[in-house]
Amino acid sequence: xxxxxxxxxxxxxxxxxxxxxxxxxxxxxxxxxxxxxxxxxxxxxxxxxxxxxxxxxxxxxxxxxxxxxxxxxxxxxxxxxxxxxxxxxxxxxxxxxxxxxxxxxxxxxxxxxxxxxxxxxxxxxxxxxxxxxxxxxxxxxxxxxxxxxxxxxxxxxxxxxxxxxxxxxxxxxxxxxxxxxxxxxxxxxxxxxxxxxxxxxxxxxxxxxxxxxxxxxxxxxxxxxxxxxxxxxxxxxxxxxxxxxxxxxxxxxxxxxxxxxxxxxxxxxxxxxxxxxxxxxxxxxxxxxxxxxxxxxxxxxxxxxxxxxxxxxxxxx
Amino acid sequence: xxxxxxxxxxxxxxxxxxxxxxxxxxxxxxxxxxxxxxxxxxxxxxxxxxxxxxxxxxxxxxxxxxxxxxxxxxxxxxxxxxxxxxxxxxxxxxxxxxxxxxxxxxxxxxxxxxxxxxxxxxxxxxxxxxxxxxxxxxxxxxxxxxxxxxxxxxxxxxxxxxxxxxxxxxxxxxxxxxxxxxxxxxxxxxxxxxxxxxxxxxxxxxxxxxxxxxxxxxxxxxxxxxxxxxxxxxxxxxxxxxxxxxxxxxxxxxxxxxxxxxxxxxxxxxxxxxxxxxxxxxxxxxxxxxxxxxxxxxxxxxxxxx
Numbered sequence: 001x002x003x004x005x006x007x008x009x010x011x012x013x014x015x016x017x018x019x020x021x022x023x024x025x026x027x028x029x030x031x032x033x034x035x036x037x038x039x040x041x042x043x044x045x046x047x048x049x050x051x052x053x054x055x056x057x058x059x060x061x062x063x064x065x066x067x068x069x070x071x072x073x074x075x076x077x078x079x080x081x082x083x084x085x086x087x088x089x090x091x092x093x094x095x096x097x098x099x100x101x102x103x104x105x106x107x108x109x110x111x112x113x114x115x116x117x118x119x120x121x122x123x124x125x126x127x128x129x130x131x132x133x134x135x136x137x138x139x140x141x142x143x144x145x146x147x148x149x150x151x152x153x154x155x156x157x158x159x160x161x162x163x164x165x166x167x168x169x170x171x172x173x174x175x176x177x178x179x180x181x182x183x184x185x186x187x188x189x190x191x192x193x194x195x196x197x198x199x200x201x202x203x204x205x206x207x208x209x210x211x212x213x214x215x216x217x218x219x220x221x222x223x224x225x226x227x228x229x230x231x232x233x234x235x236x237x238x239x240x241x242x243x244x245x246x247x248x249x250x251x252x253x254x255x256x257x258x259x260x261x262x263x264x265x266x267x268x269x270x271x272x273x274x275x276x277x278x279x280x281x282x283x284x285x286x287x288x289x290x291x292x293x294x295x296x297x298x299x300x301x302x303x304x305x306x307x308x309x310x311x312x313x314x315x316x317x
Numbered sequence: 318x319x320x321x322x323x324x325x326x327x328x329x330x331x332x333x334x335x336x337x338x339x340x341x342x343x344x345x346x347x348x349x350x351x352x353x354x355x356x357x358x359x360x361x362x363x364x365x366x367x368x369x370x371x372x373x374x375x376x377x378x379x380x381x382x383x384x385x386x387x388x389x390x391x392x393x394x395x396x397x398x399x400x401x402x403x404x405x406x407x408x409x410x411x412x413x414x415x416x417x418x419x420x421x422x423x424x425x426x427x428x429x430x431x432x433x434x435x436x437x438x439x440x441x442x443x444x445x446x447x448x449x450x451x452x453x454x455x456x457x458x459x460x461x462x463x464x465x466x467x468x469x470x471x472x473x474x475x476x477x478x479x480x481x482x483x484x485x486x487x488x489x490x491x492x493x494x495x496x497x498x499x500x501x502x503x504x505x506x507x508x509x510x511x512x513x514x515x516x517x518x519x520x521x522x523x524x525x526x527x528x529x530x531x532x533x534x535x536x537x538x539x540x541x542x543x544x545x546x547x548x549x550x551x552x553x554x555x556x557x558x559x560x561x562x563x564x565x566x567x568x569x570x571x572x573x574x575x576x577x578x579x580x581x582x583x584x585x586x587x588x589x590x591x592x593x594x595x596x597x598x599x600x601x602x603x604x605x606x607x608x609x610x611x612x613x614x615x616x617x618x619x620x621x622x623x
Contacts, residue, residue, distance in 0.1 A: 111358025139547025239452025
C-alpha cells in the first residue's frame with residue numbers, strides 16, 4: 001500500500017507511509033477489540049456452566065445424585081440431619097405450571113398468528129402486532145401481582161371456592177400463559193409468513209374455504225416453525241420465576257393438582273436467595289444444583305427449537 | 318368476503334340437495350366460526366392486558382403523591398415511599414447501559430462486518446441465540462458465583478455493580494441481535510462507496526455504517542434496557558436488599574430496586590402494602606411506557622428503506 005518512490009520526492013511519500021502504517025495498526029486494534037466483544041458471549045456461557053458445575057459438584061459431595069433425582073421429598077429450605085433433597089417435587093411444580101401455561105398460550109398464540117397473517121387486513125395488523133408485543137414487555141413481577149391479587153380471588157369466587165388455595169399452581173400458570181402468547185405468536189407467524197403463496201392459491205383454486213386453507217395447507221406447511229414456537233414458549237414457561245414466586249406459594253410437594261400450593265425450581269431459588277445464606281452451606285449449594293437442572297432443561301428445549309427453526313428456514317427461504 | 322360467499326352457498330342450496338352441496342354450506346359455517354375463534358384468540362391477550370392495567374391503576378394511582386416518591390420504605394404503610402428503589406433502579410439502568418451498549422454494538426459490528434464465515438463464528442452465533450433463551454434467574458446465579466463471590470473485592474459484593482453486570486449479560490443478546498439486523502439492512506453499495514474513496518474498514522464503519530444503523534440499534538437497546546428495569550429474579554439472587562433506608566453512595570454500595578420493593582410489598586399480608594405495591598407498579602409501568610414509546614417513536618422517525 002505504501003508508496004515507495006525513489007530519491008525524487010522525499011517528504012510527501014514519507015508522510016503518506018507513516019499515516020498508512022498508523023491506519024493499519026489502528027485497524028488491527030479495532031478489529032481485536034470488537035472480536036473480544038463477540039467472544040465475551042462464549043465466555044458468558046462458559047461462566048454459567050463453570051459456576052453451576054462447581055457448586056453443583058460441591059452439592060453432590062454432600063448429597064447423592066441418586067437421592068437428588070429420585071427422592072420425592074424436598075425439604076432443603078429447612079436444612080438439618082433429616083432434610084431431604086429430591087428434586088422431583090420442584091420438577092412436578094414446574095411441569096404443572098408450564099402445562100397450564102401451554103394450555104393457554106399454544107392454541108391462543110397459534111390462533112393469533114393465523115389471524116394476523118391470514119385474516120387481518122394490513123391496517124389492523126399494523127396495530128395488533130405491537131399491541132400484542134406489549135404483553136411480552138410487561139415486567140413479570142407485575143404479572144405476579146395480577147395473578148395473586150386479581151386472578152386467584154376471581155377463580156375462587158367464580159369456580160372453586162375454598163378448594164383453591166390462596167397460593168396455587170392454576171392462577172400463575174394461566175397468567176404465565178398470557179405472558180407467553182406473543183412469543184408463540186411471533187415465531188409461528190414468521191414461519192407462516194414463509195409459506196409460499198402458490199400453495200394457498202392452489203388450494204383456493206380447488207375450492208377450499210379460508211379455514212381449510214389455514215388448517216390443512218398453511219399449518220402443515222409451517223409446522224416445523226410452529227413446533228419451534230411451541231418449544232420456545234415451553235422453555236420460557238419453565239424458566240419463568242417471579243409469577244410463580246409471588247402467586248404459587250413455597251410448598252414443594254409432588255402433586256399434579258392445580259389447586260394446591262406448589263414450588264417450581266426457579267421460585268425455590270428465589271426463596272433461598274432472599275434469605276441470607278452463606279457460601280459453603282448446603283442450602284447455598286442447592287440453588288446451584290437446582291439452577292443447573294433448570295439450565296440443562298431450558299438448554300435442551302432451546303436447541304430442539306433451534307433445529308426446528310432451521311428446518312423451516314431451509315425449506316422455504 | 319366470506320360472508321357473501323356463504324350467502325350464495327345457502328341460496329343455491331336446494332332442498333335435500335346432494336351430499337356435496339350440503340357440505341358447502343356446513344363448510345362455510347365452519348369457516349365463519351373459525352374466523353371468529355381466531356379473532357377471539359387474538360383478543361384474549363389484549364383483553365387481559367387491559368384488565369391488568371385497569372386493575373393496577375385503580376389500586377395504585379390514589380396512593381401516589383409527592384410523599385410516596387420522595388420517602389423511604391417504612392413499616393407503617395402510610396409513611397412508606399419508593400425513593401431508594403427509584404434511585405437504585407436509575408443506578409442500575411445507567412451502569413447496565415454503560416456496560417452493555419458498547420459491548421453489544423461491538424460484538425454486532427464484529428459478527429456482521431469482520432467475522433470470517435467459519436465454524437468459530439457459527440459457534441458464537443448459535444451461542445448468542447442460546448443465551449437469549451437462558452432463564453434470567455440463571456444469570457443471577459452466574460453473577461452470584463462470579464461477581465459477588467470471586468470478584469467481590471472489586472465489585473463490592475452484593476452491590477449495584479454486580480447487579481448491573483448481571484443485567485448487562487442478560488440483555489446483551491437482545492442488543493447484539495437488533496444491531497446486527499440494523500447493519501444487515503444497509504446496502505453493500507454504502508460500504509463499497511467508502512472503500513472506493515480510500516477509507517479503511519473501520520472508517521467506513523465509524524463514518525457511515527454506525528450512524529445509519531443507529532436508529533435500529535437504539536430501538537433494540539431501549540427495549541432491552543426497559544426489560545432490564547423490570548427484571549426482578551436476577552437481582553434477588555445477586556442479593557439486592559429487601560429493606561433499605563439509605564441512598565447508595567456509589568456503585569459498590571448495596572442497593573434495592575423498584576421490582577424488588579414491589580415484590581417485598583406484594584409479599585406483605587396487609588392490604589395497605591398491596592396497594593403500595595400497585596402504586597409502585599404504576600410508577601414502574603409509567604417509566605416503561607415512556608421508554609417504549611420513545612423507542613417506537615425513534616423507529617418510526619428514522620426508519621429508512623434502502
